[in-house]
Amino acid sequence: MMCHQISIEINLDSLTYSGQIIGEINFVIDTYDYFPGVGWSDFVAVILKWWIDSCRAILHAPLKSIHSFPFMDGPFSISAKKISLSELELSFTKDGQMKTEIGIVSIEELKVALIKATRQFINAVNRLGWENEDVDVLKHTIKSLEMY
Template sequence: MGEQISIELTIDSLTYDTQIIGNIAFVINSYDYFPGQSWSDFVAIVLNWWIDSCRALVFAPLHESYSFSFMDGPVKVVARKVSETEAELFYVGRDARHALMGTVSIEELRLALIKVTYQLLNAIDRNGWENEEAETLRYTVKSIESI
């Protein structure tokens, strides 16, 4: 059995000027945060990228890898498909070394992305924020919901 995966967005951290910025991280087993609990990034942009990577991972052949990059790189999470239902996640830090985060369910990763995306979209709607990345995200999340 693999590790639990979630993606945490700190709603109270969200700010908006021309881009939506906030704290976002991958969380393994409810306590290991990658890249860190207070990592701040361009959340709408990275969620669009991550959804695209997850969708590719679902349909990928075994042993293919996909990056879940952060805008403020070079840190990223790399997912390597190890079975039809699971992927190994590696955290790639500034030193370019790969640290195994654990093996996770691809379906759990997909659902975590859907959940965090709707949390962000709800906050965007509540605050009346508008930008191109947020509008793209509304369509991108539909592409992963339907698989």
């Protein structure tokens, strides 16, 4: 079975700061399918931390366990079911109900996508000189994922 390509895209030009850092962030499948949708804006540092925690949990989780990659601003999340030691089955949910089956992705590819997006985000925030607690927490959390 073919795995879909996955990336996590943060539009660094969209980032705004007023205590919280808000910007456009999406799960992108096969470079053209954006979830929740193109232009979706959210609390980037907060949800990246949630997603890293979910990804770390998946690495140790038993088969068939389901993990969530929620968005803060709205009823959406990506649901991930561990179907093998190396693969997840993703679906896009709204209010806990499945809306769209996304397909199968590699756990390793998800991990790499998360690390890459988080690093780009942290670098951008550092360049801009923005500081907040969520970013500090994120800096520690990403290290724990990189060690796997």
